[in-house]
Amino acid sequence: MRIxxxxxxxxxxxxxxFSAVAAGAADQTIVLKAARMFDGKSKSLIPxxxxxxxxxxxxxxxxxxxxxxxxxxxxxxxxxxxxxFMDAHTHLTLDFSGNFNERRLKxxxxxxxxxxxxxxxxxxxxxxxxxxxxxxxxxxxxGSREFVDVxxxxxxxxxxxxxxxxxxxxKGIGATGGHFDPTSGFRDFLFGREPDASEGIADGPDEIxxxxxxxVKNGADVIKAAVSGGVLSLADEVDTPQLTxxxxxxxxxxxxxxxxxxAVHCHGDQAAREAIEAGVDSIEHGSFMKPETLTLMKxxxxxxxxxxxxxxxxxSKIDNxxxxxxxxxxxxxxxxxxxxxxxxxxxxxxxLGTDAAVFPHGQNAKEFKLMADLGMAPIEALKAGTSxxxxxxxxxxxxxxxxxxxxADVIAMxxxxxxxxxxxxxxxxxxxxxxxxxxxxxxxxTAAVQDDEIDLPAD
Ligand SMILES: [Zn+2]
Numbered sequence: 192m193r194i195x196x197x198x199x200x201x202x203x204x205x206x207x208x209f210s211a212v213a214a215g216a217a218d219q220t221i222v223l224k225a226a227r228m229f230d231g232k233s234k235s236l237i238p239x240x241x242x243x244x245x246x247x248x249x250x251x252x253x254x255x256x257x258x259x260x261x262x263x264x265x266x267x268x269x270x271x272x273x274x275x276f277m278d279a280h281t282h283l284t285l286d287f288s289g290n291f292n293e294r295r296l297k298x299x300x301x302x303x304x305x306x307x308x309x310x311x312x313x314x315x316x317x318x319x320x321x322x323x324x325x326x327x328x329x330x331x332x333x334g335s336r337e338f339v340d341v342x343x344x345x346x347x348x349x350x351x352x353x354x355x356x357x358x359x360x361x362k363g364i365g366a367t368g369g370h371f372d373p374t375s376g377f378r379d380f381l382f383g384r385e386p387d388a389s390e391g392i393a394d395g396p397d398e399i400x401x402x403x404x405x406x407v408k409n410g411a412d413v414i415k416a417a418v419s420g421g422v423l424s425l426a427d428e429v430d431t432p433q434l435t436x437x438x439x440x441x442x443x444x445x446x447x448x449x450x451x452x453x454a455v456h457c458h459g460d461q462a463a464r465e466a467i468e469a470g471v472d473s474i475e476h477g478s479f480m481k482p483e484t485l486t487l488m489k490x491x492x493x494x495x496x497x498x499x500x501x502x503x504x505x506x507s508k509i510d511n512x513x514x515x516x517x518x519x520x521x522x523x524x525x526x527x528x529x530x531x532x533x534x535x536x537x538x539x540x541x542x543l544g545t546d547a548a549v550f551p552h553g554q555n556a557k558e559f560k561l562m563a564d565l566g567m568a569p570i571e572a573l574k575a576g577t578s579x580x581x582x583x584x585x586x587x588x589x590x591x592x593x594x595x596x597x598x599a600d601v602i603a604m605x606x607x608x609x610x611x612x613x614x615x616x617x618x619x620x621x622x623x624x625x626x627x628x629x630x631x632x633x634x635x636x637t638a639a640v641q642d643d644e645i646d647l648p649a650d
Pocket of ligand 1: 280281282328329546
């Protein structure tokens, strides 16, 4: 006891001193300056960008913002300040960018704790690329009930791990034999039983409600479901509907009653139409959507998250996939460019989302160029990856624009991204919640995240 109290006092003093230093650092006003600024909502860039940050908030912003005399000024020179980028569709706990069959086999002997540790490197690569908030749409390991995405989100929030703010979906809900059924393509009974609602596999409106409730109970911020077939699954066709209208109605009703948004994986046109009618918040992928379906989306205010990067990666590495998946990928790739062009022309709300994990984490910003190449004005692509995403995520009051009172998620990229959209791929300053994550080129990434690069065409 005596020994304990002797140790106790110095420890208290250290804690007090440490807290005083930490509090002092948090109160230091930081002013970020750059040649120009994208504020997340205006139609053009603003010259002479100034963002004044105190604690975790933006307290002033604009060309004429007053610079407090005691502020630490960081002048980034010929760069563009921007709200932190957002990605509406990632899988930060997974990496399926390599050979499909090898990965599928490896997953069976994977230690989930090891995968969780790897995921911390994916999270770091993502935030260092300028993506300060992501919606993480599915984290599933066959035969496991772990919630690695919830653990990663919580660890980031507590400052244990460096990464983006995450809104997580846990397992992703889908039908027996559908795109999300982790036992599809394996011999029947190999895993001893059929997956159930606790693994996100549900049939019928009541089971769908149970799956939604189970996921919210375990920490889901957003509900993800597969309403049509997909590219990287072995037992389905890419565009067939996989939930009935009654199941979709139950999915949306239960999620919205619990104040969760609904994102649906969907390539097929019929499934998209039914999902939009049911009131989902976003269609992910949407490859085969016809103009009439896009008209319905526009009318209902449903977001399209096109995930162009996923298709781009798969097509550039087509030999990594079995023939059946190659055929599905080619069909989706052929359809999606026209679908996206139509959506832009018709003014459908578009949110930037990439499907990171299909390609190595940290390359998310290449989506901006893909969107611009298919007819979206660069400034609109920038909005898709900031304020549009914030609106879709339901957190527009906190992030997505550079405005007084918002959280200080501020990034900077060289030059003018409206003149050269690939500037988004060279973010070198990242601040999240008022804390600087990097200033200068990011350090070389771990082998886990730099396996491969995708080379997009130059024009
Ligand atoms: Zn996905």
